[in-house]
Amino acid sequence: MADTAVRPQTADPTPAHKAGPETAPRIDVPLVTDRLLGTWADVRRASREMLKDSAFWRVDGLTHHEHRARVFEQLGKLVEHRSISRALPVEYGGENNNGGNLASFEELVLADPSLQIKAGVQWGLFGSAIYQLGTKKHHDKWLRDVFELKIPGAFAMTETGHGSDVAAIGTTATYDAATEEFVIHTPFRGAWKDYLGNAAVDGRAATVFAQLISGGVNYGVHCFFVPLRDEDGQFLPGVGGEDDGVKGGLNGIDNGRLHFDHVRVPRENLLNRYGDVAPDGTYSSPIASPGRRFFTMLGALVQGRVSLDGSATTAAALALNIAITYGNQRRQFAGATGAETVLMDYAKHQRRLLPRLAITYAQAFAHDELLQKFHGVFGGETDTEENREDLETLAATLKPLSTWHALDAIQEAREACGGAGYLAENRLVTLRQDLDVYVTFEGDNNVLLQLVGKRLLADYAKQLRSKDPKEIAAFVVGQTAGKVFHGAGLRQLGQAVADFGSTARSVELGLRAKDQHELLADRVQSMVGELAARLRPASKLDPVAAADLFNENQVELLEAARAHGELLQWEAFTDAVASIPDEDTRQVMIWLRDLFGLTLIEKHLAWYLMHGRLSNQRAMAVQRYIDRLCRRLRPHSQDLVDAFGFAPEHVRAPIASGAEQSRQDEAAAHYAELDATGQAPAREKKPPREKKPARR
Structure with missing residues (x-):
């Protein structure tokens, strides 16, 4: 476990038995770290060890000319450490380890996002274009010089x-x-x-x-x-x-x-x-179709989107590590006991940070699956046209979600740290500045989601083509009712709370894993079905009218693609939870997964209500159950951010270094000494209320 901070002693910790079992479970932090680091955990650890060297760190206050010179020097250090050529074939000094190469690269965001993106330009774009789009004569002529930084290049x-x-x-x-x-x-x-x-x-x-x-x-x-x-x-x-x-x-x-x-x-x-x-x-071309040739060439460069998904997730994890560690130490406002309350004990503080922590976990698990698919395709083990298309779609699905979430999580973390979060030394403001452009490069997020939406519609059409006329007729009837793929089992989610005896028990029993999955999957399938029905007339329209019809439905198409990505993240989270052998750890991770799932359902409550997927009573109870899950997870908050595995050299934020706990301890000792020695000044007594003269 990374020793990023002194463990706080909360003034009024939430008793675990109020929100869960009599004996509160404890998570195995190293076990969770292994799951979060994923398939290439050893490579990530090696990269993080390299980044403990302060020569790789961002230095605030430099001019942009000085910052550029520093980053270029850092590229040379990456070459010295041989950390950027893992994806190359052995004959060019590499390891043919495509997944490990990106895993190592993504960790550079911990040092300086400028270093990560500059390295991405040199080797992930410029070098990769030569490797992926060129042939052996080009590889022999330029690859070694590019990867040894003898030929710096632009893309x-x-x-x-x-x-x-x-x-x-x-x-x-x-x-x-x-x-x-x-x-x-x-x-x-x-x-x-x-x-x-x-x-x-x-x-x-x-x-x-x-x-x-x-x-x-x-x-x-x-x-x-x-x-x-x-x-x-x-x-x-x-x-x-x-x-x-x-x-x-x-x-x-x-x-x-x-x-x-x-x-x-x-x-x-x-x-x-x-x-x-x-x-x-x-x-001449081995690909006759101009359209397919174009998309094949662009698809060969998909690693940029893959790596942005991973690095944005790491940046969000870093921001939440800083904010939650600080929130577990910083005290503000006297509570019922007279002692000041630790920030993480406030329900609002839990609500603003813990759901975002759950999203970050989901993204980490989904990213590892994306990285595995990338490794298989680009390493040649699973390189088929179908798998390349799936990889491109998956990258276009996850990159928008993770980059948008990074900006949201960093901003919320900044606000949760108050004025301290606005100091550059605590990294949150500069991290957000640097991550801002992630949402528009390597493909604008909305453009990428449009590609995903079109793929969903294409797959939907394939499903229809595989059915006989009677099945299609039944299918269309379901569409017009707004219930595509909508099974009767979902009707049970409108069951009255009274049937279970309490709101909390009602929601908990009615929105467990199976129910969460049905709700999330049903939303994707229904949205795609409804879109397909609206767009069906396009095939009989002239090109201008067809384009207008598509444009009228573009917003819904993007929302369907986003819902698809959220479903994939939930499924990846669930698979990761199932792989955890330790019972206590698995229980806490189930709570965190449920928090993720219910946060998504809460986010889209309007849709679920309008489409009759949840009763009003059940919908109103979702928020209360999310609050309940936050209380359950609050005692585990520090373990859950420590599990990201960041060392102090990676965090480098004074407010998350234990300094705040030292300040709190110093203040407590000061007041305790005043009380013990009788030197504490007496509190001013409130003046007695003036009695109003009685009315006659």
Whole structure:
């Protein structure tokens, strides 16, 4: 267990027997840590051990130029530790360990998010584009130098005029058969490559995405290796750019813009795994469909979304570790006993932090499943077209949820720490600044959820195609009633509280694991079914009308995709709970999983009421049962954040270091001494109330 703080002695701890069994269970913290660290726990621990070195830590107060220089030096230290090449084949100095590579990379957020993202640009984007989109000649020529930082590089996909819509980028790569060269050109200002890490200062080359044109035909977006600067750091002829300057966060990264004025590169600089051009200009591809070819190329770079899901979860865990540790030590306002009350003993403090802790646990378990799927596909063990599609959908599902949650959890943690949380030394404000952009890069969250929603509709359509006419007719009847996949068993959730004798018992017995799963799954299935019914006329409409119909239902589509992600997280949490052999630990984890499930149900109560899934009485009782679960979990709050396994060198927040407990102990000793020596001043007596004259 990480010794991040002195254990607080609460003034009025919640008796466990009031909220649970007579003997309060105690969790096995190292066991929970192992589950949270997941499949590559050993790699994560090795990365965290490396990050205990203060040379990797963020230093507040630097100018953005100084911060950039520090982060670039830190990249060199990562190379020295051989911590960034695990995903490469053995012949290029790697271990072919794709899952372990991302697990190690995600931990860098504990040191400095700028370091993590700068490393991601260099090796997860620039290097990965060469590896995933290039062929052996490209690997032999550039990979070692890229992974040894001899060629710092930028990943030039996003343009000022086009971010998530990569297919519409304006940069062109026109093949000149006479010289066997591609001419890279940005024909207008909106086609400038923008927001690129390594572009402003450090980049010597870039993987540039451009529309490949040969023989007057546009074959769509492809990727090219394009040199940018000479050994003195000066732009090469035809290459230009600008510095993005100071940003809202991540100022250790030299983001900038690039533009190209008819820059020529050899034909061999086309990264040609999925599309090639012969010397005479003839285009060829192993994937005939232009659409499928485009999405296959982008899918090869899915690791960015996967890693953001993991690093955002780690950042949320760090913020909650700081806030809950502080909340277990900080006292405020005298209670009934006369002693000041520990913050975590307040019901509101529990309510604002413990449900977010439950969400973070759910995300950690879901992320490990995502990482396993990524490892299988990119390691070749399970690399099929179907598994790649599933991986892309899963990454697009989980990354929005975890990055949005990180911002919410960090902000709530900041507020829960009061003024102390606003000090930069306690990391919460800077952590939120740096994580802010996670929700829009590697795919804007709403765009990603739209992709997920379309996949859900496609899968729904496949289900219908597999049914005979009678089954389809019955299915449609269920749809029009708003009860797609809605089993009779859910009607039991409207049972009267009186049947169980008490509200608490009613909710507890009526919303256990099976019921939570039915409610969460039913919501996804019903929403998708209703959307499919609304969108069915689109097949008979002209393209403009069909697009309008889709746009009218876009909000509901995104909400269905989000509900799908929440269901996946709940299922991952439940699987993790089932794997815990220790009975006491499993019981506490069940409470935490139930808190997660009921928090989701509470969040969507309006939907459940409008669709008749819960009675009014049962819905009103959900909030009270969540409060009850928070009281149950309050005595375990410190164990649950200690289980994240952070050492003091990872937390680095004075308010979570035990300093607050020392201050509280010092204050208590001071007043105790005053009382013992009779030196405590007497309290001012309230003046007696003036008697009002009696009315005559």
